[in-house]
Amino acid sequence: MNSVLVTGGAGYIGSHTVQQLVERGDRVVVIDNLSTGFREAVRGASFVEGNVGDIELVSRVLEAHRVDAVLHFAAHTVVPESVSDPLKYYGNNTGNTRNLLACCARAGIDKFIFSSTAAVYGSTEAGVADEDTPTRPINPYGTSKLMSETMLRDWCATGAMRHVILRYFNVAGCDPLGRIGHSTPQATLLIKVACEHAVGKRPSISIYGTDYDTPDGTGVRDFIHVEDLAAAHLRALDHLRAGGDCLTLNCGYGHGYSVREVVEAVARAAGHRLNVVELPRRPGDIPKLIARSDRLREALGWEPCYDDLDLIVRTALSWEHRLAGNSFRAASVA
Numbered sequence: 001m002n003s004v005l006v007t008g009g010a011g012y013i014g015s016h017t018v019q020q021l022v023e024r025g026d027r028v029v030v031i032d033n034l035s036t037g038f039r040e041a042v043r044g045a046s047f048v049e050g051n052v053g054d055i056e057l058v059s060r061v062l063e064a065h066r067v068d069a070v071l072h073f074a075a076h077t078v079v080p081e082s083v084s085d086p087l088k089y090y091g092n093n094t095g096n097t098r099n100l101l102a103c104c105a106r107a108g109i110d111k112f113i114f115s116s117t118a119a120v121y122g123s124t125e126a127g128v129a130d131e132d133t134p135t136r137p138i139n140p141y142g143t144s145k146l147m148s149e150t151m152l153r154d155w156c157a158t159g160a161m162r163h164v165i166l167r168y169f170n171v172a173g174c175d176p177l178g179r180i181g182h183s184t185p186q187a188t189l190l191i192k193v194a195c196e197h198a199v200g201k202r203p204s205i206s207i208y209g210t211d212y213d214t215p216d217g218t219g220v221r222d223f224i225h226v227e228d229l230a231a232a233h234l235r236a237l238d239h240l241r242a243g244g245d246c247l248t249l250n251c252g253y254g255h256g257y258s259v260r261e262v263v264e265a266v267a268r269a270a271g272h273r274l275n276v277v278e279l280p281r282r283p284g285d286i287p288k289l290i291a292r293s294d295r296l297r298e299a300l301g302w303e304p305c306y307d308d309l310d311l312i313v314r315t316a317l318s319w320e321h322r323l324a325g326n327s328f329r330a331a332s333v334a
């Protein structure tokens, strides 16, 4: 039986996808250097610790596990860090993706699913993006991902490979059964940070900017539950295995919530007030970004199961309690 290679499978989104693949009976091998991932998050799959840019190592794994498709999650993901250290991002996100593609070429692998980001769009006029919206990233993280997209399309144009590029919007929430979650150290993402405050790991939650041209003055984002996003990867894999064409797809629900609404949802889930500090806008933030995600639904037959802010927040908070060693309602959050 062939295997799927999942790079970055010990990380937040990769581990949820590995779990779904394993649960439905796919054979999976993970390569992860554990720079931000966790060995114990990889359950039921083979695990190889190493760098996805290491051509010899990756080539050995592709051959030994008879890999027929690659899901490429491994990357650095912190936007402000990409501004202060852009070469780190071009090296890991773009350079290492090039090496991985070279290994696939050598091994004759013809199916590739790539973790891209809504950050490739930058600031859009109406705060909404479909896949044909011009890509104008405003930070090196977004550019490093866009460069990988271009490289992948160019390689696929030779006929050697077919791809699905998934552009994730704001990913949040955790496995509703509490087996794995979002453990990234020094997290900066809103729902994770707010939940860390709710369990007492941080003294407050900051709202960056209350003067945007949005209904309540705070930023608006399209939050997608990690389980729905993982499910989109499985459908993308099936699409490629069935001989489907190359696709670029937004991954979001098509509607958004404001930062203030998110903070209120976390307070509701926690059952107590939060210490909210209102601060000026965070440099580089855009007011609003919502996905048009009709193409994902039409091309892959994907339908969300967790499109509910309170549910997203409850699963995230439940995991945060587990990390903090508190008792929690893991099995009942869904």
Ligand SMILES: NC(=O)c1ccc[n+]([C@@H]2O[C@H](COP(=O)([O-])OP(=O)(O)OC[C@H]3O[C@@H](n4cnc5c(N)ncnc54)[C@H](O)[C@@H]3O)[C@@H](O)[C@H]2O)c1
Pocket (backbone or CB within 6 Å): 007, 008, 009, 010, 011, 012, 013, 014, 031, 032, 033, 034, 035, 036, 037, 038, 050, 051, 052, 053, 072, 073, 074, 075, 076, 077, 092, 096, 115, 116, 117, 118, 167, 168, 169, 170, 171, 172, 184, 189
């Ligand atoms: N979290 C989000 O909201 C979001 C949004 C858009 C896109 N993405 C993309 O999704 C993917 C996964 O992100 P995540 O949130 O799960 O982050 P994460 O940091 O939890 O996962 C990344 C994983 O890749 C591993 N890794 C990094 N560089 C590696 C290398 N050179 N070799 C081997 N392993 C390496 C890390 O150890 C980690 O396990 C990334 O490509 C990211 O750019 C995430």
Ligand SMILES: O=c1ccn([C@@H]2O[C@H](COP(=O)(O)OP(=O)(O)O[C@H]3O[C@H](CO)[C@H](O)[C@H](O)[C@H]3O)[C@@H](O)[C@H]2O)c(=O)[nH]1
Pocket (backbone or CB within 6 Å): 077, 079, 117, 118, 119, 168, 169, 170, 171, 188, 189, 190, 191, 193, 205, 206, 207, 208, 209, 218, 219, 220, 221, 259, 282, 285, 289
């Ligand atoms: O402590 C916080 C954290 C965030 N925010 C606000 O919450 C919103 C969302 O911010 P996040 O940092 O959670 O997410 P971003 O929208 O900045 O970016 C995320 O989603 C992008 C896609 O849209 C990229 O994929 C990127 O990798 C990922 O960091 C923004 O208005 C931000 O200012 C706060 O007010 N306080």
